[in-house]
Amino acid sequence: MKVLVYAESTEGKFKKSSYETILYASKLAKKVSGETIAVSIGNVSDEQLNTLGKYGANKVLKVSEDRLNSFDSKAYSKVIAELAKSEGANIIVLSHNYNGKAIAPRLSVKLDAGLVSGAVELPNTDGSFKVKKGVFSGKAFAHYEIKSENKIISLMPNSIALEENNVTAEIVQSNIDLSDQDFGVQVKEVKKSSGKIPLTEAELVVSGGRGLKGPENWGMVEELAEVLGAGTASSRPVADMGWRPHEEHVGQTGTAIRPNLYIAIGISGAIQHLAGVNGSKTIVVINKDPEAPFFKAADYGIVGDAFEVVPKLTEAIKELKAS
Amino acid sequence: MKILVCISQVPDTTTKIAFTDNNTKFETNGVQFIVNPYDEWYALVRALEIKEAQGGTVTVINVGPASYEQTIRKALAIGADEAVRIDAEPSDAYYVAKQIANYAEKETFDIILTGKETIDYNGSVIGGMIAELLNMSYVSMASKLDMNGEVATFEREIEGGKEIVETKVPFVASAQKGMAEQRIPNMRGIMQARTKPLKVEAPIDVSLHTAVVSYELPAPKGDVKLVDADNVKELVDLLHNEAKVI
Numbered sequence A: 001m002k003v004l005v006y007a008e009s010t011e012g013k014f015k016k017s018s019y020e021t022i023l024y025a026s027k028l029a030k031k032v033s034g035e036t037i038a039v040s041i042g043n044v045s046d047e048q049l050n051t052l053g054k055y056g057a058n059k060v061l062k063v064s065e066d067r068l069n070s071f072d073s074k075a076y077s078k079v080i081a082e083l084a085k086s087e088g089a090n091i092i093v094l095s096h097n098y099n100g101k102a103i104a105p106r107l108s109v110k111l112d113a114g115l116v117s118g119a120v121e122l123p124n125t126d127g128s129f130k131v132k133k134g135v136f137s138g139k140a141f142a143h144y145e146i147k148s149e150n151k152i153i154s155l156m157p158n159s160i161a162l163e164e165n166n167v168t169a170e171i172v173q174s175n176i177d178l179s180d181q182d183f184g185v186q187v188k189e190v191k192k193s194s195g196k197i198p199l200t201e202a203e204l205v206v207s208g209g210r211g212l213k214g215p216e217n218w219g220m221v222e223e224l225a226e227v228l229g230a231g232t233a234s235s236r237p238v239a240d241m242g243w244r245p246h247e248e249h250v251g252q253t254g255t256a257i258r259p260n261l262y263i264a265i266g267i268s269g270a271i272q273h274l275a276g277v278n279g280s281k282t283i284v285v286i287n288k289d290p291e292a293p294f295f296k297a298a299d300y301g302i303v304g305d306a307f308e309v310v311p312k313l314t315e316a317i318k319e320l321k322a323s
Numbered sequence B: 001m002k003i004l005v006c007i008s009q010v011p012d013t014t015t016k017i018a019f020t021d022n023n024t025k026f027e028t029n030g031v032q033f034i035v036n037p038y039d040e041w042y043a044l045v046r047a048l049e050i051k052e053a054q055g056g057t058v059t060v061i062n063v064g065p066a067s068y069e070q071t072i073r074k075a076l077a078i079g080a081d082e083a084v085r086i087d088a089e090p091s092d093a094y095y096v097a098k099q100i101a102n103y104a105e106k107e108t109f110d111i112i113l114t115g116k117e118t119i120d121y122n123g124s125v126i127g128g129m130i131a132e133l134l135n136m137s138y139v140s141m142a143s144k145l146d147m148n149g150e151v152a153t154f155e156r157e158i159e160g161g162k163e164i165v166e167t168k169v170p171f172v173a174s175a176q177k178g179m180a181e182q183r184i185p186n187m188r189g190i191m192q193a194r195t196k197p198l199k200v201e202a203p204i205d206v207s208l209h210t211a212v213v214s215y216e217l218p219a220p221k222g223d224v225k226l227v228d229a230d231n232v233k234e235l236v237d238l239l240h241n242e243a244k245v246i
């Protein structure tokens, strides 16, 4: 059984989530005694392509042509589906990230393949093929059985710890015939929020709530995030009031994240907020109200005024980093 | 513009999730159901705004049993012109997408919108499947949609930034925060909703790709370790040596 995995790149570089999918696919390939074939779309140097071997790709199919330099779910899913067919792969793995969410459903239709989106663990392949994913926005998990012959799994970012297993990947240039009808959208502009860590990929996240009183007080949040190398997030009212940009809003109706460390400052811990963050491995809560519900969902907590605690925390982390 | 908005019925966000039958069924007893927030707040409201600006119709479609009609009426109260319910259990994303695509194909819509995902099964797949089934463009996770004649300009989120994307009708897009502001239905809307058309259609046969075999609740957290506010260093020490996250 062959496992085909789409390794997404931006500006010629693979993302952390791509390495996660490669590692996941190669572990799955081992389970089903198969091989791991990675697909790279767009201009990527061979040196970068080689890095996929480090996480377990046996073979890397590289598809590059100018029209594929910007993202279009229609064209990308065609490329991946064609390669899956020609390689005879019947399991496809990709990341449950922004582009993965656009490609996976199209692939599911093209290949008549059952799709589990947002998997958090390796499938259970004893007997039937079962995949675990989060449901009810982080409040529970479901085990899905995929009944179809072809199977697609999109992996939730930050669900597998990266480890190298040094395979040397064979790099093969592949060509897929694409006509104009295979494209549907035109990317006019890409706006990068420079230097910021994408929230879904961040391993450490510092988040602020209404307890911080106003946008002018986010300096200390950003400073703490900076010394940690963390991404910044917020509760919903904070984004609704325009204190912080919309994309920082985490929770049931915002982005769901599962970092290693989530530090919640001045956030009460409403059920809708917890839904999006309770997949975090370690949760720290800083709140002046000892009765704040968030403490029940936390691993560590400080009952105290954020305006006093946060600057001290930043200093203490600076000291740790310096030592 | 002829616009179709896909709406899903989901448990209210405050719902405490529980399962029955040896963790194989979601406990619906005592659960309040709502229109999936992304469908209602962003996809539906933006559809209504486009209709208000350039004319057209807004149809909402739901795949669900008769008990979902109360939720569907809410979408009519907010302002959709008509509703369609495909009379079937929405048990698998592919099944649902096939039903909607089958209806949409007969009616030829210019714009098909969904929410970015449902807050119950968090699939984020229906829109993409419909687009593929109808061979249309698909823009996922759109936080802005502006129509200029037949041309649609989107802002869509990507990791660490945004993309400005253009396409032409017909297309499918999934909507998220930023696209519109939630509307609260008024009395007049609620009254009108009672008499707006709600068509019921029979489902087509589709074999299921997936099935939930069991559910599981997250392991409960142990007790929180509280650190004194005057001893922040201890927290750093715990995070470094015990949790090993920094």
Ligand SMILES: Cc1cc2nc3c(=O)[nH]c(=O)nc-3n(C[C@H](O)[C@H](O)[C@H](O)COP(=O)(O)OP(=O)(O)OC[C@H]3O[C@@H](n4cnc5c(N)ncnc54)[C@H](O)[C@@H]3O)c2cc1C
Residues within 6 Å of the ligand: A208, A209, A210, A211, A212, A234, A235, A236, A237, A238, A249, A250, A251, A252, A253, A254, A265, A266, A267, A268, A269, A270, A271, A272, A273, A276, A286, A287, A288, A289, A292, A304, A305, A306, A307, B013, B037
């Ligand atoms: C349909 C629906 C969907 C929702 N989706 C989301 C979602 O996705 N994400 C989300 O976050 N919310 C969501 N909410 C809102 C949610 O119910 C809460 O209202 C919200 O999370 C509260 O935000 P908060 O904790 O920042 O503010 P508050 O609840 O006002 O809490 C502020 C906290 O700050 C503390 N505080 C005050 N001053 C200080 C200080 N000086 N130092 C330390 N602590 C201090 C207070 O003790 C309090 O606990 C949703 C609500 C609904 C109805």
